[in-house]
Amino acid sequence: MNTSIDFVLLDADYEIYVRDGIKKPLLRLWGRSNSKRVEIRVSGFLPYFYAEASEEKIRKILNKRGEQTKDWLIETFRCKKRTFFGGSSRIVTQLIGNIPFLVPEIKQLLQQAGIEVHEADIPFTRRFLIDRNVRALHPVTVIGTIIKQENDILIAEAPFKNISQKTEASSDYQPLLLAFDIEVDHKQGETIHELLLVKKRRITAISMAWGTVETENPDSKVIILENDSDIAENALLIKFLETVKQTKPDVLLSFNGTFFDIPYLIARLSRYGKSLGELALFTGLQKDIIKSKIPVESYKLKGRAVIDLLPKTWGIHPISGQKTLDSVSEEVLGESKVKLEKSIGELWRAGVLGSKEDAQLFREYSLKDAILTFKLASELGVSNSIELCRLTGYPIPEGILSTSRNIGELELMRILHSKDIFIPSKPSPTELKARKEFSRKYPHLGGWVIDPSVDEATFVGIFDFRSLYPNIVRTHNISGETLIANSEGYPPEQRFLKEPRGALAILMDRILEQRYQTQEILTKIKENRAQDPQKQTDLLEKRQISLKLMANSLLGASNYPRGRFYHHIIANSITAIARELLSEKLENWTNEYSERHPYDVLLRYGDTDSIFVEFILPNLSLTDFQQELPLKARTRKEKQLLVAINDYRSFLAQKLPEFLELQLEDITSRIILKKGRKKAYAYVSLLTNNIIIRGFEAVRSDWSPLARKAQRELLEALLTDLSDERREHARRVIFNISRAILRNPVSQLVKELTIRGPLRRSPAKYRSKTPAVGAFLHYCEQKNLDPELEWKKWDGFPYIIAKGSSNESQYLRAYHPDVFQQNKKEIDRLHYVREILGASKRFGININETEAQQGALIIPLTVFLK
DNA sequence: ACGAGTAAGGA
């Protein structure tokens, strides 16, 4: 009997079954309905692809080969399709077969016979999602027969045509995340490496914390090993498996689980005849090693996503220089692990032997690890990834391991399918080589950066284009099938048909309209100060960021040689149109505007999608803008500036084509630039009163903290000081800091002069050694460590430059702060002073070394360290 | 491997 079943789709896979001696694929959809686990066995959906040849010819080729390929072909259809790039029509044969994993082999046979094939590289389950337009994390309706129904499980079977997306409305299902962490009975001094080698120490505790991305205080549980026996450890592991099964998480989170917690758990479980595979919702545990140039190992459990947060800490650089749960939490959440006096093993033993205090501390310590891991997930982008998966309907277990480009491509594939356009194939090794060769010969040109024409400007409006590249695609109908043949010599705007609307442009329309709509709702919520706005805005904020990410990664795809949507003309056209806009059009329009008005308006700087425009208004002086901020049209002078800026913007709005919109990003009364230096500027915002510094040494992590502070102070003085003596004041700042470096004791300076540099490979592989590498080698020597093993543990290796003979390379004089102090080294003070003097010189503050060394006053360093 | 463009210091 047929029943209608609604559920939220989470994952899919397939298996092969044999009926009447014939092998067939059985697709399995896995999802959730309320708290019930749902498994739908889908029949009748078969793998297929297209070939540009007649059925007879194809059959002839397949029949010549082995049994498997001969029997593969089930049915064929003649149909008319269009290619994506160029949009040419093709009459093709659709080949429908039985076993999905034979497709590559069949494809190869046809290709070897010189037949062109299409859509032969789309994974079977993805094919289903596209064809039925079914989306993961969205509600799906099935008309099927129930095979099994229990408390928490429902299994049904249905023909594939009975499965459809329930509504167009997006789902609000929030996946359940469970973070876990194990403690191991290890002795002081025993390294993790040694622990993993033998895996013979017992697991003393497993902690878990669970909730959705919206949960602030997750539920949690700590399971503790009761005594030092196999029986107790077995019981602990059983409790862990049971808890996970009962909690039914969609996502399992760990911090460095791939290299520690998971292999350790697997080893201990197997000792008692158990397997982590029990946690899979389908077949047993699969350890899939995804092969890429840098091998990324990851564990997969069918039906659940397994996420290690460590690789997602990209871009986070803890002060300690090492990425641990503790240091990353401290950096990202401002929270640390529970601090211990004893080793974790001793603490557990003391607890087991009856110390209530130690038992309690051990529990807290373990719990905190799971809670921190849980909290980190959202901060490290897991919730954004989930939102992106939801937008395109990509299953989380795969989506979480994919790039945003991959996920975005699914949406484009859906549109192409609906328009009967072939989804382009991924490049063959030969094609990839050709693409790379081509881009080496003719490199892709990106954004345009205007060379700053002045060192300083006053009254500057900073504008930027809203989603420039995606909007260029919309304006000029840029897409594969709208690309005009042999149009490479045309101006970039004329390389694409004006109509009909192209697939990429349609997708950009959808994404941007959705994003603008989301942003509008966000502004309204913030304006109305609705009750409990945080929860609403959090989700919407993630959605709008995901939409932006999706739009950008789709454009990135046109310039990604390994991807199926790579096309150098498309990629180049988009950036060429943007360059022309910035380098010619805006310059001309600004000049035109300036000529029409009694005051001068000058384009001073711009980068890719932004412009910095100076307004030279009569009778306007810096002292007119001493009012309370943010800038409002209070005084006559303020009005004068705002009116001019708005007028300029409306003038440009008339000139700009549809979809291109210039928005006011900021206003400043004074900006510091550097002639000939792109991507660096500093200004005080009249809208927020913040000091904005970009690109200069003050924001570069390869400069010492003190040198950065010195330049920041200098820039602040030059920007905010309205007196005639501002240069003199700035000069004084630099003098004082230089003297502080020269006169203060080493102990006070060490922290402020420590720089962290990366160790990207083994020290032996560095062709020229950086100071960080030098410091690292000294460190290993001192501590008797093997550099080959040790370097991987470091994110940024801290170093200080010690005094030595002047021709001695920096990398020979670089030391880890501890090594530095233990060996009572002396700081190369002059080196650090020179660094600061050099950075000051860029802004016309000239102090020479001798001058800097004069003066007797010892200034305590704390004066500068606000 | 997300991309290009840019600057700058050290070997």
Place this chain on the structure above:
DNA sequence: TCCTTACT
């Protein structure tokens, strides 16, 4: 000059 890093 090349190598390496970091920022927009």
